[in-house]
Amino acid sequence: MCPVLSKMSKQKTVFVTGGTGYIGSHCIVDLLNEGYEVITIDNLTNSRSGALRRVEEITGKKVTFYQCDLLDGETVHKIFAKHKIDYVIHFAAMKAVGESMQFPLIYYKNNVIGTINLIEAMKANNVYQMVFSSSCTVYGDPEHLPITEDHPTGAVTNVYGRTKYLIEEMLKDLSRAEEKWNIIALRYFNPVGAHPSGRLGEDPTKNFTNLMPYIGQVAIGKKPNLTIFGSDYDTPDGTGVRDYIHVMDLASGHVSALTKLDQEHLKFKPLNLGLGHGISVLEFVKEFERLTKVHIPYEFAGRRIGDVATLVCDGSRGMKELKWQPTRSFQVMCKYRCSQLFSIHPFISGFHLYWDCLALI
The missing domain is CATH 3.40.50.720 (NAD(P)-binding Rossmann-like Domain)
Structure with missing residues (x-):
């Protein structure tokens, strides 16, 4: 703050x-x-x-x-x-x-x-x-x-x-x-x-395009699998890298x-x-699975028009100018998203997801 x-x-x-x-x-x-x-x-x-x-x-x-x-x-x-x-x-x-x-x-x-x-x-x-x-x-x-x-x-x-x-x-x-x-x-x-209360998060009304809510919908069974767009980028595992x-x-x-x-x-x-640290789509999926103990099935599709391979920032100027510092790790990002999923969808099947989320908080 x-x-x-x-x-x-x-x-x-x-x-x-x-x-x-x-x-x-x-x-x-x-x-x-x-x-x-x-x-x-x-x-x-x-x-x-x-x-x-x-x-x-x-x-x-x-x-x-x-x-x-x-x-x-x-x-x-x-x-x-x-x-x-x-x-x-x-x-x-x-x-x-x-x-x-x-x-x-x-x-x-x-x-x-x-x-x-x-x-x-x-x-x-x-x-x-x-x-x-x-x-x-x-x-x-x-x-x-x-x-x-x-x-x-x-x-x-x-x-x-x-x-x-x-x-x-x-x-x-x-x-x-x-x-x-x-x-x-x-x-x-x-x-x-998401907010640590689990009461707020990314919950758009249109089709999901951002990675985290898409994975969340797969985790709670609302989507059969995650579609990963692009597996042949010039990155360590071929998937897009983002900060x-x-x-x-x-x-x-x-x-x-x-x-x-x-x-x-x-x-x-x-x-x-930004944090100045890049994570690929596959690394994102694996870390989400590790933290939640929920398997995320995925399939590859062609690259989307307009996407690029890697976007990672040097955020030092923003931190200095604003006297501001990000404090939450990627693990925390996954944890709060998980708690928010259960808050919005309290009657999902597979209550193991809820207990795993509580264990992370």
Whole structure:
């Protein structure tokens, strides 16, 4: 968690887009625990409003929620006009790499135009402090590892990443043209895990594309097997390698970014958030099996268009700038995800999974 905030800071209000989603809901937990007021919106296309009820149960604090799409610029303006907002944390986006390659126009419209509507509402209401949820995908297929913030961006391999890159460039131009803007773009790598209570986790309404929830569905018998896309990458075991970071570490990084915005006028600053340690898909599966004692059957399929072999970050600059440190290991990520699975699916068959999860906590 970030250092205790000043009494003045504790009175401030954060507007969170995509607040019922995976990262957004975990971030709101940290924001409430640190004394911020939270107003959040979500269009609920890939999440459930019940996540906020669980957030309120965990924290004992209330969240102001509006079901609203950023493409509805008029409603976004009305919400801003109704509240005194100090900061924006912008999570809302469509985010599936494979889907973005199939439906590019939908991704450009939703992610880029939605952000323009948000920025216009911010400017109209004199709100210039933003933490933008960016992505390691802006680096494309990196030439050098680990990836620092100085690595070139723009040679992106998928539409989702291009929307993030375009938004970054737009925010960069905005901060050059208008001095008031103060923006941190957090380029994070692969968030996994769940809140230690087991009450929150990654529970999308669309088909699963991220590895951890997909494995979880196999573990509880809702899917017959895991499909691993690509077995011939230039990696030690042929499967893709990613830098995984616990979602609660990610959440605290966003809270620390708000403190940084209070302390310094940055205009536009990109920072990596990750552990700096790569794990392949097969290593991920084997470790999950070892921790849970649940067998995860898998099959290989061809590479997905837009995926790259390895994405591992150098996160030292983000840790230094934000005075922030990730504290949870990969084993902890698996443990909390397991407890969350049982919390959401209390009547699953195979209660051995529940007892194994308890043994890990």
